[in-house]
Amino acid sequence: MDAPDSAPASPAPPPFATHPAHGALPGWREAGQGRPLLLLHGWSVNGEAFDDQRALALSGFRVIAPDHAGHGLSRHRAGATIAALAQDVAGLVAHLALTDVVVAGWSMGAMVAWTLLRDHPGLPLAAVGSIDMTPRLVTDPDWPHGLHGYYDMAQAAQMAMRIRADWPRLAPSVALGLWAAGRRPDSASMQRIAHMAAQCDAVTLAALWEDMARQDFRATLRTAALPLFHLYGEASRLYAPAVGTATHPLQPSAGFSVVAGAGHSPHMEQPQAFNAALLALIAQASTR
Numbered sequence: 001m002d003a004p005d006s007a008p009a010s011p012a013p014p015p016f017a018t019h020p021a022h023g024a025l026p027g028w029r030e031a032g033q034g035r036p037l038l039l040l041h042g043w044s045v046n047g048e049a050f051d052d053q054r055a056l057a058l059s060g061f062r063v064i065a066p067d068h069a070g071h072g073l074s075r076h077r078a079g080a081t082i083a084a085l086a087q088d089v090a091g092l093v094a095h096l097a098l099t100d101v102v103v104a105g106w107s108m109g110a111m112v113a114w115t116l117l118r119d120h121p122g123l124p125l126a127a128v129g130s131i132d133m134t135p136r137l138v139t140d141p142d143w144p145h146g147l148h149g150y151y152d153m154a155q156a157a158q159m160a161m162r163i164r165a166d167w168p169r170l171a172p173s174v175a176l177g178l179w180a181a182g183r184r185p186d187s188a189s190m191q192r193i194a195h196m197a198a199q200c201d202a203v204t205l206a207a208l209w210e211d212m213a214r215q216d217f218r219a220t221l222r223t224a225a226l227p228l229f230h231l232y233g234e235a236s237r238l239y240a241p242a243v244g245t246a247t248h249p250l251q252p253s254a255g256f257s258v259v260a261g262a263g264h265s266p267h268m269e270q271p272q273a274f275n276a277a278l279l280a281l282i283a284q285a286s287t288r
Helices: 047-059 082-095 108-119 153-176 187-198 202-214 218-223 241-250 271-286
Strands: 017-019 028-031 035-040 061-066 101-106 125-131 228-233 255-259
Touching: 028 047, 035 047, 035 082, 035 108, 047 061, 047 187, 047 271, 061 082, 082 108, 082 202, 101 108, 101 271, 108 125, 108 202, 108 218, 125 271, 153 187, 153 202, 218 241, 228 241, 228 271, 241 255, 255 271
Parallel strands: 035 061, 035 101, 101 125, 125 228, 228 255
Antiparallel strands: 017 028, 028 061
């Protein structure tokens, strides 16, 4: 008796093609063909953090993940402000002649995406999304929704000093903060994050940390003409659920989704659930 046919295996996503930084361009990774999906990584990692999003190439996207200055492929590039990182990304969009671009920025990358929205109105963007981020890192009476529920410029300066003094010692505790509250990444994930952190320039990291604390994108979100979307981790150690609840009303038409059980890095912790949520948000944005 013949054995029953097994279910066909799902196709493997294409590998990332890697392009080193050169001239005025940051380094970047890309996979697939189709509509450009620009994924902007967070502070102290690099575009490798989106390795599981290569699967979105199978849904018709050209997945592009640049490395910001001071990180990974762009470690030796100058650029220690959010505005400079956004300028790099804008240059890459022009270099690749992209159109109808969906941008999704994670953590610090969300601030870079919002800067593109605010300062580069000529870019051919179709939608701008954020992944587990607040529009204002520091807190005040009008915005109690910053980092850890309370954060000020003095704390940001102290953190920058610690980064400059001994980034290798600090990096493991930063890595733990990426995962959901009450959970610890497995050894392979910790090694992956440690590898990315080791490819960062501490001086640039410190300067970017302080510059993040200077930013306030609330007005940008309120006045945005492009479709927006926000995706949060339900159990983020960095941002309480109230952050998403407060950010969404700044632009009530924005798409909004939460990955249950995930922390600050839902795309690494629960990639299948994250990818499904991201595709749904992009589809919603395309109808607005």
